[in-house]
Amino acid sequence: MPQFSDTLFNLIRSxxxxxxxxxxxxxxxxxxxxxxxxxWAPSAHNRQPWRLAVITAPAVKGRLASAxxxxxxxxxxxxxxxxxxxxSDVKRSRERITGAPVVIVAxxxxxxxxxxxxxxxxxxxxTMAIQSVAMALQNLLLMAHALGLGACWMCAPLFAPDxxxxxxxxPDDWEPQGLITIGIPADEGKARGREPVASRTVFLxx
Numbered sequence: 001m002p003q004f005s006d007t008l009f010n011l012i013r014s015x016x017x018x019x020x021x022x023x024x025x026x027x028x029x030x031x032x033x034x035x036x037x038x039x040w041a042p043s044a045h046n047r048q049p050w051r052l053a054v055i056t057a058p059a060v061k062g063r064l065a066s067a068x069x070x071x072x073x074x075x076x077x078x079x080x081x082x083x084x085x086x087x088s089d090v091k092r093s094r095e096r097i098t099g100a101p102v103v104i105v106a107x108x109x110x111x112x113x114x115x116x117x118x119x120x121x122x123x124x125x126x127t128m129a130i131q132s133v134a135m136a137l138q139n140l141l142l143m144a145h146a147l148g149l150g151a152c153w154m155c156a157p158l159f160a161p162d163x164x165x166x167x168x169x170x171p172d173d174w175e176p177q178g179l180i181t182i183g184i185p186a187d188e189g190k191a192r193g194r195e196p197v198a199s200r201t202v203f204l205x206x
Contacts, residue, residue, distance in 0.1 A: 011146055016191040018150025019096055021183025025056070026101050030147065034104075034182070037143035041136040044128035047112040050136040051174045053105040058098065060168070064105075065097040067167035071160040093156065100181035104140070105157060105164060107174035108133045133177050140180060150185035153178060 031054060043049060055061050069090040076086040097103055108129045116122045137153065144151040157164045157176035164176040 011142060014191075015142060015145040016189055017152040018183075018185045018187075018189040019152050019181070020186040020189075021100050021150060021181070022186050024101060024184050026149070026183065030149075031056075031102060033147065034140050034143050038136040038140040041132065041139045043132035043135070044125070045114065047129075048132070048136075049108045049110065049113060049129040050133045051107040051109050051171075052136075053107065053168055053170060053174075055103040055105065055168075056101065061098050061100070061103055064103070064164065064167050065094040067163050068097070068156050068160060069094050071163045072156070075159070096152070096154065096181060097179070100152075101183040103179055103181055105168065105170075105176055105179045106133055106137055107170065107176050109171075109173045109175070111173050130177065137178065137180060144180075144182055148184075149182055150189065151180050151182045153180055 035052060035054070038050065038052065039048065041050075055064065072093060073086055073090050076089065077083070110126060110129060113125050113129050116125060141151050141153065155178045157178055161176045164170070165172075165174060170176070
């Protein structure tokens with residue numbers, strides 16, 4: 001048991017974002033393994049509100065990247081940001097999406113969740129669904145790392161859910177939450193440290 005826990009802890013601690021990938025396609029069995037890992041995450045009421053759109057076709061990745069890039073450009077220009085900085089960000093975002101062999105767009109659906117007449121409980125129910133999707137994505141990220149793959153969590157869809165839904169022709173009840181790029185690492189990426197546990201924790205012993 002201790003050896004297993006050490007292995008898991010080291011896996012968790014060594015995982016970090018990888019943003020550049022080799023062009024090699026991933027076998028369908030590997031992708032399926034990642035999706036299976038995601039589905040074993042805990043979820044509110046065990047309703048499993050995650051919905052995952054798996055993209056491997058270059059044309060679809062390009063369509064998504066263009067749509068998100070247009071939205072990013074419009075938002076940044078509305079903020080009054082310099083054109084050069086805006087275009088640099090749009091280019092970087094596009095390269096990250098189109099340069100990944102696999103892109104998984106994570107959505108939530110409230111279709112199977114409980115419904116309440118008051119805003120307080122309805123908001124809590126949606127938050128539980130969001131947390132459930134996030135836990136599924138953590139499973140997926142850890143599984144990718146365990147398989148020797150690189151992955152990166154991107155939150156861009158949160159800023160443009162309607163844009164993502166339209167670009168991918170997703171069902172109306174799928175609410176885009178984020179996307180994960182996955183592939184064989186082209187470099188080691190950059191590991192980042194963490195703040196001490198004590199700086200983010202309180203023990204209530206009495």
